[in-house]
Amino acid sequence: MMEWSKTQSLYNKGTRDTEKWIRQHDDSTNAFDVDIYLGKKTDLLKLKKDIVGSIKKQLGYYKESREKLYLNPEDEMIYVAKCPVTGHSTESCKEVANIYGAQYVQEPETGHVYLKYTPSRKSIHNFYLNDVTYAATYTNKQAAEGRLNAIAVPWLVWTKEVYKKAHGKYPERILDVGSGAGHFVEACRRDGIHADGIELSESSRDFAREIWGFEMDGRDFTEAYTDYEGYDLVTFWGLLEHTPNPGKILETAHKIVASSPNGGMVISKVPRWDSLSSASQRQNPDTIIRHIDPLGHIMLFTDASIAELYFKNGFKPTAAWYYGMDIYETFMQMGNATDEYTVLTGTKDQQVELQQFVDENRFSDGITLVGVPF
Numbered sequence: 254m255m256e257w258s259k260t261q262s263l264y265n266k267g268t269r270d271t272e273k274w275i276r277q278h279d280d281s282t283n284a285f286d287v288d289i290y291l292g293k294k295t296d297l298l299k300l301k302k303d304i305v306g307s308i309k310k311q312l313g314y315y316k317e318s319r320e321k322l323y324l325n326p327e328d329e330m331i332y333v334a335k336c337p338v339t340g341h342s343t344e345s346c347k348e349v350a351n352i353y354g355a356q357y358v359q360e361p362e363t364g365h366v367y368l369k370y371t372p373s374r375k376s377i378h379n380f381y382l383n384d385v386t387y388a389a390t391y392t393n394k395q396a397a398e399g400r401l402n403a404i405a406v407p408w409l410v411w412t413k414e415v416y417k418k419a420h421g422k423y424p425e426r427i428l429d430v431g432s433g434a435g436h437f438v439e440a441c442r443r444d445g446i447h448a449d450g451i452e453l454s455e456s457s458r459d460f461a462r463e464i465w466g467f468e469m470d471g472r473d474f475t476e477a478y479t480d481y482e483g484y485d486l487v488t489f490w491g492l493l494e495h496t497p498n499p500g501k502i503l504e505t506a507h508k509i510v511a512s513s514p515n516g517g518m519v520i521s522k523v524p525r526w527d528s529l530s531s532a533s534q535r536q537n538p539d540t541i542i543r544h545i546d547p548l549g550h551i552m553l554f555t556d557a558s559i560a561e562l563y564f565k566n567g568f569k570p571t572a573a574w575y576y577g578m579d580i581y582e583t584f585m586q587m588g589n590a591t592d593e594y595t596v597l598t599g600t601k602d603q604q605v606e607l608q609q610f611v612d613e614n615r616f617s618d619g620i621t622l623v624g625v626p627f
Contacts, residue, residue, distance in 0.1 A: 319353035355547030360490030365558035420516035431492030568624030577617030
């Protein structure tokens, strides 16, 4: 029997805290000191154009495209026989959500949530390579600088802080896997850090070439990793939830950073099941365009399941950053339910402060976890 637990203050200390994460497996115990970072104040409305029109357009598209795949018995679906994190039988899991016909189940020891049936590899591959709506989310040219400064630069500032605390210096070489349009790679390069990106999407690689002026690697990470062995840091800003075998991804990352002369590290940003967004969406399963999206996130993590995934692949957790889009998501679902979106579009300042409260109390829909090799 395996269980993760943690020690936590009984009051809100604000934006910083420390916790001890404890793994108990039969008679063995492992304890890890984890630095906690809470919140990232971002004006999400500023990053989005024609909010209401965009939401209404996406609602129809998401519902139609997902139901076409998951509710069509002629489409090839793959039964996921065991949990991608623990290996426990799916038969021991319970269904916790049904989104557009896709069944999400929860593993009993870590609480990991994943799809019981997934589309074929070919279907997933074609979706990420060819889906115009998905690509447009990350490759809007007009918003490139805005996204870089609002999202990628804060990621880099935090990344440098946690790396220096762990190893006494800043990272010199970073590999960003699942780079999207290359915003984080560009932020690193502007800061003088040698950074490379791996991205399967041809349209995203084209964007990075055109806007930022660099080439990204289009190969499979698990096959191309030997060209990056010895890099100090591998980052996954939203990748593990998309792949059917996240353990293999982290195992490959370990091969890269374990030989870093400066000290290795891995950073992964993943969606959290235990969040306000999840609660809002479970009440509105027919109007989901992010988070519990069965063609975007084939799994969602708990703190225990991402910690276990790290541990099983040779990393000890050292820092965690909680922040999300829960207030935006909840207000959007209210708008969807009433067809009145003023509560979403007219409450910018309130959303930022309410989200900070959610983040400080660990109900955010995202966690970014730092791990260093054992």
